[in-house]
Amino acid sequence: MTHPPDEDLDAWAYALLAPTEAHALEKHVAGCASCAARLRETARLSVLLDAAAPVARSPVFTPRRLLGAALAAAALALTLWPREPPPPPPVQQGSLPGGTLRSHAQELKSLGRVVRYEALPDPSLQPDDPS
Amino acid sequence: MTDAGTREWSDLQRALSGDRPTWDLLVSRHTRAVEVALLAKGQSLPEARELTQAAWALLFQRVVEGRFSRLELPGLAIHQAELLAREQRRALARVPPPDEGHAPPTPEEVVSSRRAIARVRDELAKVPVTARRVFELLHGVPPRTPAEVAVELGLSVQRVRQVLCEVRARLRKLLEEERS
Numbered sequence: 672m673t674h675p676p677d678e679d680l681d682a683w684a685y686a687l688l689a690p691t692e693a694h695a696l697e698k699h700v701a702g703c704a705s706c707a708a709r710l711r712e713t714a715r716l717s718v719l720l721d722a723a724a725p726v727a728r729s730p731v732f733t734p735r736r737l738l739g740a741a742l743a744a745a746a747l748a749l750t751l752w753p754r755e756p757p758p759p760p761p762v763q764q765g766s767l768p769g770g771t772l773r774s775h776a777q778e779l780k781s782l783g784r785v786v787r788y789e790a791l792p793d794p795s796l797q798p799d800d801p802s
Numbered sequence: 803m804t805d806a807g808t809r810e811w812s813d814l815q816r817a818l819s820g821d822r823p824t825w826d827l828l829v830s831r832h833t834r835a836v837e838v839a840l841l842a843k844g845q846s847l848p849e850a851r852e853l854t855q856a857a858w859a860l861l862f863q864r865v866v867e868g869r870f871s872r873l874e875l876p877g878l879a880i881h882q883a884e885l886l887a888r889e890q891r892r893a894l895a896r897v898p899p900p901d902e903g904h905a906p907p908t909p910e911e912v913v914s915s916r917r918a919i920a921r922v923r924d925e926l927a928k929v930p931v932t933a934r935r936v937f938e939l940l941h942g943v944p945p946r947t948p949a950e951v952a953v954e955l956g957l958s959v960q961r962v963r964q965v966l967c968e969v970r971a972r973l974r975k976l977l978e979e980e981r982s
Contacts, residue, residue: 677967677970677971677974678967678971681966681967681970682963682967683834684834684838685834685940685947685948685963685966686833686834686947686948687948687959687963697847700847701847701848707846707847710841710847711841711842711844712974713838713841714838714839714841714842715842716970716973716974716977717835717838717839717842717941718838718839718842719915719918719919719922719973719977720922720937720940720941720973721941721945722919722922723919723920723922723923723926723941724926724937724938724940724941724942
């Protein structure tokens with residue numbers, strides 16, 4: 672066997688060679704000091720890459736993944752799509768002074784509840800009957 | 803977690819419970835990485851191969867004995883093989899000869915290897931996204947096989963091989979220039 676090219680040494684390091692090719696390369700390296708040194712350098716580069724390669728965490732958007740994401744989004748949209756118009760929110764009545772009502776309404780709104788108030792006349796605030 | 807990552811995790815759990823076929827699967831998956839790590843440390847290929855086999859055998863024995871609560875591969879196997887190499891050297895010579903592969907790194911070597919890692923990282927940042935992703939997965943945690951990378955990125959294995967050979971050629975050239 673002639674000296675293997677760097678590509679074959681790289682492929683060996685990732686177990687990408689066919690068993691017969693790998694065996695031939697290993698046999699050659701066992702008897703060739705310069706190729707043994709080259710294989711060692713190949714291994715050192717692999718170790719450097721282990722230290723340098725960022726840890727893969729975020730997904731990459733391949734066509735297959737994009738299609739999968741689009742189908743999942745469509746299924747979710749169909750599930751959540753309202754078939755009838757939503758019923759009107761219940762009317763709650765309150766008789767508190769305006770400022771308290773507003774702050775209470777804001778508090779409920781922040782909790783995700785829709786509240787509609789109708790102000791009721793407060794008898795204590797009614798002007799005196801002139802008659 | 804990706805499919806390959808999930809599979810690796812469940813394989814590790816099964817192996818931890820002493821499941822021999824799963825263990826054998828993990829051994830065949832990570833053996834080359836252990837051999838490569840030993841070669842990088844200065845072992846010859848036959849030595850690396852022998853130490854790797856011994857390390858796997860010892861690890862499985864310890865797994866069966868319930869000595870591990872979790873497995874991190876190939877890291878654990880590499881560590882075990884390095885310990886075995888050290889023991890072997892001690893057995894051969896009472897005072898181990900300080901040679902390139904076995905002596906602890908000097909401060910200059912530490913600085914030099916840190917610089918090399920930084921250069922490799924910079925160079926990886928310059929390559930196209932897909933190529934970078936190939937390396938992130940091949941050298942990530944857990945490391946994927948080229949076949950898994952091909953499936954995950956929607957490429958052929960041949961294309962993955964081509965990408966890694968191209969980028970590694972660039973890196974090899976860069977590191978050689980730096981050394982000279």
